[in-house]
Structure formats: C-alpha cells, structure tokens
Amino acid sequence: xxxDQRATDAICAYLQADVAxxxxxxxxxxxxxxxxxxxxxxxxRSWGRRxxxxxxxxxxLLELRRFVLPAKAARGSxxxxxxxxxxxxxxxxxxxxxxxxxxxxxxxVEIHEADYGLFRQEILTPGxxxxxxxxxxxxxxxxxxxxGRVPLIDMDEEAVCRMAAAEVADWVRLWETVHGKxxxxxxxxxxxxxxxxxxGHYALRHAAARQNYLERLNRLLVQSAPSYVVFHDLRxxxxxxxxxxxxxxxxxxxxxxxCGSECLATYGHSVACLVRAIVGRSKKVVVLDxxxxxxxxxxxxxxxxGIRLGQGSGEGExxxxxxxxxxxxxxxxxLLAVCSKNxxxxxxxxxxxxxxxxxxxxxxxxxxxNWENKADxxxxxxxRLDLKLDSFVFVDDRPAERAVVxxxxxxxxxxxxxxxxxxxxxxxxxHRYTETVAFTREDLSRAxxxxxxxxxxxxxxxxxDIRSFLASLGMRMKVEPVNALNIERAxxxxxxxxxxxxxxxxxxxxxxxxxxxxxxxxxxxxxxxxNLGDNGLIGVVxxxxxxxxxxxxxxxxxxxxxxxxxxxFARNELVExxxxxxxxxxxxTYIPTAKNALVKDHFASLGFExxxxxxxxxxxxxxxxxxxxxxxxxxxxDAAHG
Amino acid sequence: MDDVDVRKRxxxxxxxxxxxxxxxxxxxxxxxxxxxxDSLAHVDLIIAVEQKMKMKFAVADxxxxxxxxxxxGSFLRLIQQRLGS
Numbered sequence: 001x002x003x004d005q006r007a008t009d010a011i012c013a014y015l016q017a018d019v020a021x022x023x024x025x026x027x028x029x030x031x032x033x034x035x036x037x038x039x040x041x042x043x044x045r046s047w048g049r050r051x052x053x054x055x056x057x058x059x060x061l062l063e064l065r066r067f068v069l070p071a072k073a074a075r076g077s078x079x080x081x082x083x084x085x086x087x088x089x090x091x092x093x094x095x096x097x098x099x100x101x102x103x104x105x106x107x108x109v110e111i112h113e114a115d116y117g118l119f120r121q122e123i124l125t126p127g128x129x130x131x132x133x134x135x136x137x138x139x140x141x142x143x144x145x146x147x148g149r150v151p152l153i154d155m156d157e158e159a160v161c162r163m164a165a166a167e168v169a170d171w172v173r174l175w176e177t178v179h180g181k182x183x184x185x186x187x188x189x190x191x192x193x194x195x196x197x198x199x200g201h202y203a204l205r206h207a208a209a210r211q212n213y214l215e216r217l218n219r220l221l222v223q224s225a226p227s228y229v230v231f232h233d234l235r236x237x238x239x240x241x242x243x244x245x246x247x248x249x250x251x252x253x254x255x256x257x258x259c260g261s262e263c264l265a266t267y268g269h270s271v272a273c274l275v276r277a278i279v280g281r282s283k284k285v286v287v288l289d290x291x292x293x294x295x296x297x298x299x300x301x302x303x304x305x306g307i308r309l310g311q312g313s314g315e316g317e318x319x320x321x322x323x324x325x326x327x328x329x330x331x332x333x334x335l336l337a338v339c340s341k342n343x344x345x346x347x348x349x350x351x352x353x354x355x356x357x358x359x360x361x362x363x364x365x366x367x368x369x370n371w372e373n374k375a376d377x378x379x380x381x382x383x384r385l386d387l388k389l390d391s392f393v394f395v396d397d398r399p400a401e402r403a404v405v406x407x408x409x410x411x412x413x414x415x416x417x418x419x420x421x422x423x424x425x426x427x428x429x430x431h432r433y434t435e436t437v438a439f440t441r442e443d444l445s446r447a448x449x450x451x452x453x454x455x456x457x458x459x460x461x462x463x464x465d466i467r468s469f470l471a472s473l474g475m476r477m478k479v480e481p482v483n484a485l486n487i488e489r490a491x492x493x494x495x496x497x498x499x500x501x502x503x504x505x506x507x508x509x510x511x512x513x514x515x516x517x518x519x520x521x522x523x524x525x526x527x528x529x530x531n532l533g534d535n536g537l538i539g540v541v542x543x544x545x546x547x548x549x550x551x552x553x554x555x556x557x558x559x560x561x562x563x564x565x566x567x568x569f570a571r572n573e574l575v576e577x578x579x580x581x582x583x584x585x586x587x588x589t590y591i592p593t594a595k596n597a598l599v600k601d602h603f604a605s606l607g608f609e610x611x612x613x614x615x616x617x618x619x620x621x622x623x624x625x626x627x628x629x630x631x632x633x634x635x636x637x638d639a640a641h642g
Numbered sequence: 643m644d645d646v647d648v649r650k651r652x653x654x655x656x657x658x659x660x661x662x663x664x665x666x667x668x669x670x671x672x673x674x675x676x677x678x679x680d681s682l683a684h685v686d687l688i689i690a691v692e693q694k695m696k697m698k699f700a701v702a703d704x705x706x707x708x709x710x711x712x713x714x715g716s717f718l719r720l721i722q723q724r725l726g727s
Contacts, residue, residue, distance in 0.1 A: 059655075063658050
C-alpha cells in the first residue's frame with residue numbers, strides 16, 4: 001500500500017507540474033505508472049489518460065499509450081464511436097495517436113483502418129471491410145500525393161480549370177458514396193502544399209504550377225462540399241508545424257508515412273480534436289486570470305494607469321494581441337470568464353477606465369475577483385453559468401495557481417503559459433480546445449444569451465410568484481421540423497446536451513439528414529423568443545412512428561430554458577402530433593447516465609404512466625384520447641412560423 | 643558520446659519501445675529475438691533513436707536495417723557513424 005501511495009504521489013507531482021518540469025519527470029512518472037499498474041490497471045489507465053498531451057513527442061506518447069490503451073483490455077463496446085481511417089499514405093502511426101488523444105479526452109472509439117493507399121477501393125467496393133464496419137465517421141487521411149490528375153507544366157489556365165473540376169468531381173463522388181452507403185460524416189484532409197518547385201517565384205503567375213493547382217483544388221473542394229463533410233486543414237497544419245519538418249521525405253520514401261516523424265503527434269492531435277468537436281465535446285468556457293495574464297503588472301499596486309498594456313512597448317502590445325485573440329473566441333461563441341485574486345473594484349478598473357482594453361466587461365460572462373482559492377471560484381463560475389467544469393479551460397500565468405486547479409479539478413483543462421506574454425496565444429491555441437465543425441448563428445450570440453439569462457434571473461427574483469414572472473416574459477415559441485436551416489444547430493444540441501437528454505443518443509449530421517427525410521420519423525425543433533431576447537433553437541424531439549405508437553427516440557433541451565414551461569409546451573405539441581398522425585399513444589424511455597439525473601422524472605411530471613423498468617432504464621406511455629388535457633404554460637405558439 | 647554510452651542509451655530505447663524493462667541488448671540480436679519487433683515497431687524504434695539521440699538516419703540506412711543479416715550490432719555501428727559524421 002505504502003508503495004502505491006508513493007507511486008500516486010509521484011504521478012500527481014508530474015501531472016501538476018509545468019512542461020519544463022514534466023520533461024525530466026516523464027521517466028519517473030512512467031515508472032510510477034508501471035508499479036501502480038501491477039496492482040490496478042484501471043487506476044493506472046485513468047492517471048495515464050490525464051498525461052496525454054500534444055506537448056509530448058511521438059515516442060513518449062507511444063510509451064504512455066501502453067497504459068491508456070492496454071492491448072489485452074476488452075475494447076470496442078457498443079457505445080464506442082466507429083471511426084474509419086482511410087489513408088492515402090500509411091496511417092499506422094497516426095491511428096495509434098488519434099486513438100490515444102481521444103482516450104485522453106474520454107472518448108472511446110472503435111477504429112477501422114484501411115491498408116495504405118486503398119481508400120478509394122474500400123469506399124467503392126461492395127462488401128469491403130469498411131462496409132461490414134458501418135462507420136459513423138470516415139476520415140479520408142489523404143495527401144497531395146493522392147491527387148489523381150496533375151497538370152502538365154505547359155497547360156493553359158482553361159485546361160487547368162477543367163482538370164481541377166474533374167478532379168474535384170471524383171472526390172465529391174467518394175463523399176456521396178460514403179454518405180449514401182453508411183450515412184457517415186466525412187472528415188476530409190485538404191491538400192498540403194510544399195513550397196518551392198521548378199518555377200520558383202514565377203509559379204504564382206502560372207496556373208499549371210503545382211502550388212497553384214493544389215490551392216485551386218483546396219478552394220474548389222470546400223466550395224463543393226455538402227454540410228456532412230468536415231475539413232481537416234492539413235495544409236495549415238503543415239505550415240504550422242514548419243515545412244522543413246513536415247516535408248522531411250525520408251519516412252515517406254521508406255515507410256509511406258504522411259509527414260516527418262516530428263509532426264506525427266501534432267497531426268494525430270489535430271484530427272482527434274476535430275473528432276472531439278464532431279461529437280460536441282469541445283471546450284465552451286475560457287476562464288482568465290487578470291494580472292500578468294491580460295495585462296502586465298498588478299493592478300492592485302500599479303493602478304489602471306500603471307499596468308503594462310497597449311501601444312508603445314512590445315510587452316504591452318503582446319497583451320493586446322492576446323486580448324484580441326480572446327475577443328475573437330468570444331465573438332464566435334466561446335464564453336469568457338474572469339477569475340482573479342484581487343479586490344473586485346480594483347480588478348474592474350482597467351475594464352472601466354482604459355479605452356485601450358480590447359476585452360470589455362460586456363465580453364465577460366462571469367466576473368469573479370476575490371481572495372478565495374481558484375478551484376472554489378471555478379466551481380462557482382460553473383454553477384453560475386450552468387455549465388460543467390469539463391468544458392472549462394483555465395488560463396493563468398502563475399504556475400502555483402495552475403497546479404492547484406490541476407490537482408483539485410482534474411476535469412478542467414489547464415494549459416501552461418510561458419513567462420513571456422508574446423507566447424500566450426500559441427500556448428493556448430496549440431491545444432485546439434475550441435474547435436468547431438459548424439458555425440451557427442447561435443454560436444455568434446451565445447455569449448449574449450448568458451448575459452440575457454443573468455437579467456432574466458434578476459427579473460425572476462423580483463417576482464414573488466413564478467407564474468406572473470413567466471407571464472411577464474412574453475415567451476413565443478416557433479415549432480418546426482428539422483429542416484435545412486436548423487439541422488446543424490439541431491445536431492449540435494443533440495450531441496452537446498448531457499443533462500436534459502432522455503436517451504443520450506448521438507447522431508451525426510449525416511444521420512440527421514436521413515431521419516429528416518425518412519417516412520417513419522417525425523422531428524420537432526423548438527425555438528424560443530422572449531421580451532429579453534432570442535434564445536434560438538433550444539429543443540429537439542425525434543420521434544419514430546411504429547403502427548399506432550409514436551416513440552420518443554430523443555428528447556433534448558437546452559438547460560438555459562429550464563423552469564419556463566418549455567417541457568409542458570413541448571408535451572402538448574407531441575400530443576397534437578400524435579393525434580394528427582392517428583396514433584393512440586406516445587412512448588418514451590429514460591436511459592440514465594452520469595449526467596442526466598435531472599430528467600429522471602421527466603415523463604412522470606408530464607402525465608405519462610410507467611410502462612416498465614429494465615435496470616435503471618424506465619419506459620413510459622401516454623395514451624391519447626379526447627380527455628388528455630393540455631398542460632398549462634405561458635408560451636405562445638409563434639403562428640408566423642409554426 | 644563513447645561506445646558504451648551509445649549502447650546504454652540504445653538499450654534504454656529498446657526497453658521503452660518494447661515496454662520491457664528487462665531487455666539486455668547484444669550485438670547478435672535480430673528482430674526474431676525480441677517479442678514485438680515487427681515492421682511497425684521497427685519504425686517506432688527508428689523514430690525513437692532519432693528523437694532521443696538527436697540524429698538523423700539517411701534513407702539508405704533505413705532500408706539497410708530492414709535487410710536480412712542485420713542485427714543490433716549493425717544498428718549500433720550505424721548510429722555511431724551518424725553521430726560521428
């Protein structure tokens with residue numbers, strides 16, 4: 001036991017440390033994991049998972065992999081995401097890294113890997129291994145070497161255009177086949193572009209030059225892609241990693257590897273982060289320290305005029321750049337919060353008094369400045385925003401604060417920051433915490449919602465009785481089936497919702513398209529407006545018609561609109577739908593997970609009768625007859641759209 | 643780096659790559675003598691040596707190591723050659 005304790009202590013010390021200390025601590029960390037694994041493989045695995053980081057090199061990641069994904073452990077449970085990796089170049093190295101990075105995020109996958117270069121055959125041949133696997137996501141891990149048509153150097157622009165169109169049409173056909181056969185989402189690399197070539201700088205003016213042609217293909221591919229195709233920017237990744245390292249040809253020549261060995265970890269991590277985004281598990285909140293994180297120096301000592309920020313010094317401009325980066329994140333829907341050890345009034349002064357602050361108080365969805373420990377403050381921010389800590393990133397320049405949060409809140413992502421603020425953006429961006437696969441209108445205004453919600457809560461506290469409060473909100477609901485305009489947001493909600501989710505079934509965009517078109521499926525989406533603003537699409541119900549029953553396959557709602565009668569409204573809509581369809585009952589199931597206890601009594605509270613239980617899982621039924629009374633609520637149906 | 647040092651470091655790399663802390667490398671060892679030394683592990687081994695010894699093999703070295711008759715001894719000599727050059 002004492003030995004296990006020592007091992008656990010060594011492991012914790014490694015996980016709390018910053019990157020510099022971790023480098024020398026990696027071997028002792030693995031030794032500790034080894035000794036722990038002898039007694040308890042599961043515990044070693046859960047510690048090992050936390051050490052998975054894009055900062056580790058290829059060899060270290062593979063050593064770690066032995067603990068995180070032991071070969072003999074049973075894998076591929078029914079819940080695992082089925083991911084096919086179809087390479088142009090060989091994908092053996094990449095596959096193991098993708099699997100590891102996903103395991104690090106707690107995402108279980110079953111992987112089907114095609115042999116090198118056989119991606120077209122796997123997709124097009126009936127009865128291929130891929131066919132039997134029934135992928136949910138197909139990653140086309142292709143490279144510029146997989147381009148089928150390459151122009152001759154003396155072709156004119158018109159001929160190059162025709163060739164590019166024919167080439168892109170081939171790729172579109174592959175995507176359509178994947179989508180048609182397995183209803184899978186497609187993850188498609190664009191083409192990496194190696195600088196240089198026989199034409200030198202003149203290549204820019206010559207359509208048939210390799211770089212120009214590949215750029216044209218990349219543009220055309222994106223323009224021709226349906227929404228079930230998600231692009232992985234291999235071109236950008238190669239540039240980010242550095243062309244000399246990426247295009248190191250030795251490993252391609254000998255092993256047909258997709259890039260230089262130094263870049264494999266970056267590549268695998270980048271793909272894993274996109275898969276994480278597809279399943280709706282990207283981070284949602286960035287919590288920021290203030291002193292020496294958003295500006296230089298301590299505002300408590302220097303005052304708002306004395307902190308180092310703004311034009312005139314390189315350091316001051318570096319903080320501006322970092323703020324600008326964060327502002328962009330905020331503007332595309334990532335929430336920002338502040339967690340600072342300061343007196344609150346002093347902490348607010350730079351925001352209130354300095355015109356050159358790029359981040360404004362209105363950009364901060366939750367502002368906490370006090371002298372409590374930051375782990376407690378993060379918990380309270382999570383409560384106030386009504387979001388889980390596993391969707392949080394904590395950014396603080398002080399290693400001690402990072403260590404506290406890493407120790408007490410392991411579910412929070414805590415990137416290292418370098419001592420020099422000019423490296424902050426890179427230090428945060430390299431983790432790809434907030435990848436997104438669809439940019440919906442709701443993303444743009446999400447931060448605003450949370451501000452509006454705070455106002456709604458304030459209103460609620462002024463009304464002694466909830467009914468007069470709800471009536472005062474002037475809620476109007478638009479009810480529509482899943483359609484081309486809302487399908488991305490509906491899919492996002494289905495994959496993101498954990499708490500208000502009766503069955504936690506996840507569907508890809510491709511599967512949603514299929515359901516929306518299928519004869520026996522009925523879909524309902526709910527979008528709510530009130531006097532304080534637009535909540536956007538906040539609920540989705542997917543139903544399957546089976547003879548005279550309407551079966552609730554999926555019922556998800558945004559937790560933002562709890563306690564506002566939306567459930568009652570939706571239940572009435574279901575009853576109306578059942579009547580219209582000639583059904584005599586609605587059947588629902590509650591499948592419990594670690595996160596959805598909130599809706600355990602959902603069906604009971606809406607007047608459903610228990611049908612039975614299977615373990616923790618319960619089923620419910622509501623019979624439709626003339627006497628089903630509509631449930632009371634204060635929401636008007638939006639006739640203009642409904 | 644002297645020969646003993648390179649040998650010691652290569653031994654550590656073998657242990658890490660194959661996940662076996664008991665491996666003692668000998669010059670006459672070949673892929674058959676070490677469990678798990680398949681073509682995939684061979685790539686991992688080459689990458690690990692390059693990363694940990696901060697050196698680069700030439701393409702011809704990499705093909706050479708795949709040929710029959712090659713063993714840990716020839717691997718070691720190649721590393722020393724590349725480190726020296």
